[in-house]
Amino acid sequence: MATKAHLARADRLQLATGALATAAMAAMDAKLPWFGKLSAQDRSWIGLVAQSGISAFVDWFRDPEAHSSMPTRIFGSAPREFTRVISLHQTVDLVRTTIETIENTIGTLLPPADVPIVHEAIQRYAREVAFAAATVYAQAAEMRGAWDARLEALLVDSVIRGETDESVRSRASALGWTGGIGTTGSAEVAVVVGRAPAAETPPPANGGSNVVDMVRHAAREAGADALCAVQGDRLVVVLGGAGKPVEIVQKLARWFGPGPIVVGPVVKDLMAAVTSARAAVAGLRAVAAWPDAPRPVQADELLPERSLSGDGHARRQLANEVYAPLTAGDGALLDTVSAYLDSGGSIEATGRALFVHANTVRYRLKRVADLTGYNPLNPRDSFTLRVALTLGRLLNPEANNPAL
Known part of the structure; x- marks a missing residue:
């Protein structure tokens, strides 16, 4: 149980919260060049977070056991878009500036006897706030990752179904796609279809997939962009900037399941990718008729088998x-x-x-x-x-x- 002296100390700290919040905002504006470039609304949200953090510190300081979870809740006053306005590194700068301001200001707002005790408490509290900030950004990244995975799966499905339109360009760009969107006239696209690894069937409920991440990373190392999705028992990859798709797919083959891998013909951009996708899917359906087909095999090498299968x-x-x-x-x-x-x-x-x-x-x-x-x-x-x-x-x- 807190002593009367400690409660009195907490009361004095409570009276200083307004001055501390004002000093923290002034320090941010003076020390952080990017802070002044934010909109008034964004600066207002950051001010609310800072004020909330200082008030939460006072409550925690008054009774740490009763408010043990307080540091993890100080970002609750910020909207979800907060994590899109400033980066985690900038948030750390904000926390550091606020803590330094409090440490430098409490000497003028509190009696000398209170300063060492409050100083020690703020150090402990700052560590918890840092972990809380990391948690907020980790959760935001996880949510964005799940949304990106679903968006990527929808884009690949649109290509397979031949439902590409102008929205496909912008959505692909939002996922970081730079190849095959027709901006330079030199980018090329090819669709690759093969069996998905057994561990990826069925795909995870959130639309994500470790193999999708691996394929995308391997394609990037090979100098190509990739949109990937696991559709049932097959893995579909849309390669951008794929001037020599077979050479690229040879570097990706390890991430496919056993069996053939069919590479559709190269087309000029993402809008025309349905042509490549149609040929690749038809090739995967017909490749069983050519047991000695290479892996990967181009869809145009399977023209006779595709013809006999009804393509x-x-x-x-x-x-x-x-x-x-x-x-x-x-x-x-x-x-x-x-x-x-x-x-x-x-x-x-x-x-x-x-x-x-x-x-x-x-x-x-x-x-x-x-x-x-x-x-x-x-x-x-x-x-x-x-x-x-x-x-x-x-x-x-x-x-x-x-x-x-």
């Missing part, structure tokens, strides 16, 4: 970018590659079927490779060409049968 975009891409160029001119290239594939990959048999020299067949097959990017002499490429020719004939029957 209309892949079908049209093969028909327009592979089959259509072969039909140009007299159709000799189309006839040659078709005969080559039908002959089981024999150049001599192809030459006999077309009544041309074997070297002519080799020349035409090289032109096919240069024109389409697929070499008929390569087993994998020949499979792609076979599917492309089949789809081209199905999608353009009039070009193959003039009688129709």
